Amino acid sequence: GAGVSQSPRYKVAKRGQDVALRCDPISGHVSLFWYQQALGQGPEFLTYFQNEAQLDKSGLPSDRFFAERPEGSVSTLKIQRTQQEDSAVYLCASSLRTSGSLRYFGPGTRLTVL
Amino acid sequence: AQKITQTQPGMFVQEKEAVTLDCTYDTSDPSYGLFWYKQPSSGEMIFLIYQGSYDQQNATEGRYSLNFQKARKSANLVISASQLGDSAMYFCAMREAFKAAGNKLTFGGGTRVLVKP
Numbered sequence: 069g070a071g072v073s074q075s076p077r078y079k080v081a082k083r084g085q086d087v088a089l090r091c092d093p094i095s096g097h098v099s100l101f102w103y104q105q106a107l108g109q110g111p112e113f114l115t116y117f118q119n120e121a122q123l124d125k126s127g128l129p130s131d132r133f134f135a136e137r138p139e140g141s142v143s144t145l146k147i148q149r150t151q152q153e154d155s156a157v158y159l160c161a162s163s164l165r166t167s168g169s170l171r172y173f174g175p176g177t178r179l180t181v182l
Numbered sequence: 183a184q185k186i187t188q189t190q191p192g193m194f195v196q197e198k199e200a201v202t203l204d205c206t207y208d209t210s211d212p213s214y215g216l217f218w219y220k221q222p223s224s225g226e227m228i229f230l231i232y233q234g235s236y237d238q239q240n241a242t243e244g245r246y247s248l249n250f251q252k253a254r255k256s257a258n259l260v261i262s263a264s265q266l267g268d269s270a271m272y273f274c275a276m277r278e279a280f281k282a283a284g285n286k287l288t289f290g291g292g293t294r295v296l297v298k299p
Contacts, residue, residue: 108292110186110290113288171229175225176225
């Protein structure tokens with residue numbers, strides 16, 4: 069498909085487990101964003117990549133959260149030692165240019181921590 | 183202070199009628215952009231409409247229009263001729279051009295719209 073894809077779509081983890089969430093942006097898109105959306109709320113910014121460089125990680129809630137985009141395309145958001153408060157939908161978005169107004173969102177990964 | 187405020191948590195609207203969703207924002211950046219997204223129950227965020235801070239005209243996209251009042255810092259979304267498929271969460275978001283790398287979006291809390299037949 070031509071859109072942003074994310075996998076898995078649903079993830080259930082026991083408290084304390086590590087999880088890895090994948091984002092495949094639209095081919096050629098320079099910018100990639102991760103957002104966290106708690107139930108009933110708007111998305112909250114986590115981190116931003118321009119190609120492989122992570123230029124902004126100010127939204128990562130703790131050092132348990134780590135993101136990478138080693139080759140400037142696919143990105144992985146890793147959460148170590150998951151806690152119940154990490155339960156949320158994790159959205160990935162990409163845009164063609166660094167200053168692009170139009171950005172495309174993926175379907176999200178719903179993480180439930182038991 | 184909240185950067186994006188959506189004061190209506192939920193709204194009912196009759197099919198075929200128009201509905202206005204409120205959004206106010208707070209920024210000191212002279213260059214910014216305002217977005218509206220629709221999020222159906224399936225979860226994907228669908229881009230609806232964009233307004234740049236320097237745009238002279240209010241943005242329109244089909245049945246969607248943005249009532250941009252810069253002095254009041256408001257960017258209300260108007261959906262005309264509501265359809266059952268318009269039932270969803272609607273989010274207002276802002277991009278501040280100079281505040282952060284990559285022009286990240288800051289979202290409001292959303293408004294849930296339910297269209298009644």
